[in-house]
Amino acid sequence: ASARADAGAVLEMTDPSEPPAGSEALRYGSRRQALIDAMIRVTARDGLRKVTYRSVAAEAGVSHGLLFYHFSSLDTLILEAFDDCIQHSMRTINFVAEDEDPTRFADGIIYSLNTNPDSMEYQYQVLLESRRNSMLTAAVDLMFVRYRRAVGMGLANMNIVPDSSVSSYVFSIIEGIVLHQHVENNPAIAESSVQLLRMTLNTLRQESQKGAST
Numbered sequence: 001a002s003a004r005a006d007a008g009a010v011l012e013m014t015d016p017s018e019p020p021a022g023s024e025a026l027r028y029g030s031r032r033q034a035l036i037d038a039m040i041r042v043t044a045r046d047g048l049r050k051v052t053y054r055s056v057a058a059e060a061g062v063s064h065g066l067l068f069y070h071f072s073s074l075d076t077l078i079l080e081a082f083d084d085c086i087q088h089s090m091r092t093i094n095f096v097a098e099d100e101d102p103t104r105f106a107d108g109i110i111y112s113l114n115t116n117p118d119s120m121e122y123q124y125q126v127l128l129e130s131r132r133n134s135m136l137t138a139a140v141d142l143m144f145v146r147y148r149r150a151v152g153m154g155l156a157n158m159n160i161v162p163d164s165s166v167s168s169y170v171f172s173i174i175e176g177i178v179l180h181q182h183v184e185n186n187p188a189i190a191e192s193s194v195q196l197l198r199m200t201l202n203t204l205r206q207e208s209q210k211g212a213s214t
Contacts, residue, residue: 034060035060036081039059043081043118048129082126086146107194148164155201170197170201177190177193
C-alpha cells in the first residue's frame with residue numbers, strides 16, 4: 001500500500017518528456033542501471049516500506065526529474081529492480097551446470113551472497129511485502145516459476161528426470177541454504193549443505209540412469 005502511495009509523488013515532479021539537463025553525460029542504459037542499483041541499496045538498508053522517490057534519488061545522487069524520466073512510477077522501479085536481482089541470482093548461483101557432473105551444481109551460492117548481499121535482501125523484502133500487495137504477489141509467483149524452471153534445466157543437464165516435484169524439492173533446499181547463509185553468514189555450514197545436496201543429486205542421477213537402462 002505504501003509503495004502505491006509513494007507513486008503518487010510523481011505528480012509533484014517535472015515534465016518527464018525530456019531528460020533533465022546535464023543527464024546526457026551518461027548513456028541511457030547506464031543511468032537506468034544506476035537508479036536500479038540505488039533502489040536495491042536503499043531497500044536493503046531501510047526496508048521496502050520506507051522507500052520513496054526522494055530516498056532513491058538521494059542515494060543515486062540525481063534529481064527527482066531524472067528518476068521520474070526513467071521510472072514513471074515507484075511500482076515500475078520496484079518490479080524492475082526485483083527482476084534485476086533475480087537475473088543476478090540466476091547468473092551467479094549456477095543452477096544450470098554445464099555438464100552432467102552434479103559437483104558443480106549451485107556452486108555459486110556463497111559467491112552470489114558475498115558479492116551482492118543487497119540483491120538477496122531485496123528479494124526477501126519483496127517476498128515479505130507480497131503478502132500485502134497483489135502486484136508483488138504476481139511478481140513473486142513468476143519468480144518462483146523462473147527459479148524452478150532453471151533448477152529443472154539443471155537437473156535435465158545432469159540426466160536427472162526433471163519431474164516438477166523433484167525440481168521444487170531441490171529448489172526448496174537451495175532456498176533454505178541461501179536464507180540461512182544470508183542471515184547467519186556461515187560459509188562452512190552453507191558449503192556442507194550444498195555438498196549434501198550434490199550427493200543427493202548424484203543418487204538421483206544414478207537412479208535415473210538405472211531407470212533408463214531397464
